[in-house]
Amino acid sequence: MITFPNAKINIGLGITEKRTDGFHNIASCFYPVNWCDMLEMIPSKKLIFQSTGIDIPGNPDGNLCLKAYHLLNEKYDIPPVHMHLHKIIPIGAGLGGGSADGAFAIKMLNDMNSLDLSIKEMEDFSAQMGSDCPFFIENKPVYVTGRGELFDHLDLSLEGKQIVLVNPNIHISTKEAYSGVVPQALTYALKERLLSDISSWKGVVNNDFENSLLDRYPIIKKIKNQLYEQGALYASMTGSGSTIFGIFDEEIDLSNYTEFMVWSGKLD
Template sequence: MLVFPNAKINIGLNIVEKRSDGFHNIESCFYPVGWSDALEIMPAGKLSFHSDGIAIPGNASDNLCLKAYQILAADYDLPLVSIHLLKAIPIGAGLGGGSSDAAFVITVLNSQFDLKISLEKQQDYARRLGSDCAFFVVNKPVYCYEKGDRFENIDLSLTGKWIVLINPGIHISTAEAYAGVKPELSGNDLRNLLKEPISKWKSEVKNDFEAALFLKYPLLKTIKQSLYEYGADYAAMSGSGSTLYGIFEKEIDLSAYFQRYKIWQGMLK
């Protein structure tokens, strides 16, 4: 079975508090976008994982796709499979690409082998792999909270708007990003802010990682400013970076202006 695990963006990101387990509680809106990997899972004589495209750091045996298979195999009588991943979503870019791949393994195995696992239980399995993995099981816009793994429906549709994502290739670890943030409760409810016209988001919808990371990596701030100069209704960094995105009312082609970087442009659904 061949599927296309997609990326997500964060629209707003508030770092609320540090938890006793070392993680942080956050508030954000996750929104799916069309930048995708390609994932093929086939029955095989032995369990294997292979990837092409963007090089994935670390040992293949530690990849989240294999771990997703192993989590299900511990509870279900799964046949052995070969997993082939064509990696296109930049790694460590605030887009959730690795989490998406792992979540899609769970949903594909459930469908391919008729495991009849409920959506809720699939999300529980995904939560064991990473904080944002569970989002990709249902893969629709949500307000997320706690570690980013608990969700609430949100009435937000950007269908028909155009998005441009720019990844300048700066690798920012999660630890580095959080080191520059002082957790605190936001004075505004993000759910209410996102009910406002998108034209108002620029001054109200914030990503708490931006302030410190823009000082350390001025290029990120420059790219965000450029997206506004080219007419974006709203621009921000996704997650802990380093991908910046701009949301536009109409289709626009900025590939000529960002030739040095990875870029994806497309319509939101």
């Protein structure tokens, strides 16, 4: 079985409160994007995980695909599989690629073993791997609160719009990103604004991480400005960076970004 775990973007990201557990409360929209990894699983006599493509830092035993297997195996005693992850989505780039890999592994193992898990049950397993993971079970636009695990339906469609994602090959750690943020309540109704015309988002629907990171990394600010100069309806950094995206009515010339990792395609 082969699937294609996809990335997501944040449209708006407010850091609204520092929690007593050390995490932060946020307000954001998660929207799926078709920049994808590839994940294959086949039956095996023993559990095997291997990866190709972009090098994944850290111990492979900590990969979320393996964690997904162990979570389900602990409850359902499922047979071993050979997993092959071909990594394409940039790592530590605000795109949720690792979270998607783990969530898609849950869905694959559910199908392969006929576990008949409900959406809610798969989301609960995914939540044990990370705050972003449950989003990728249904993989639909949602309004997100809490520490990123509370989802409200959001009737937002950008179907047919062209998106350009530019990753400037800068790794920004979560610790670094949060060090420049002062949590504060939103001064506008983000959910309602997202349901208005996209032309009203610029300068209003903001990513709070940009306040410090765009000055610290001028190339990120330059990319954002270039996307607007090329006619973006809206442009923003996604997550805690460093990827910048622009949403357009039609395809654009990408020759300005040849030194970076770039993906462009239609939104669903």
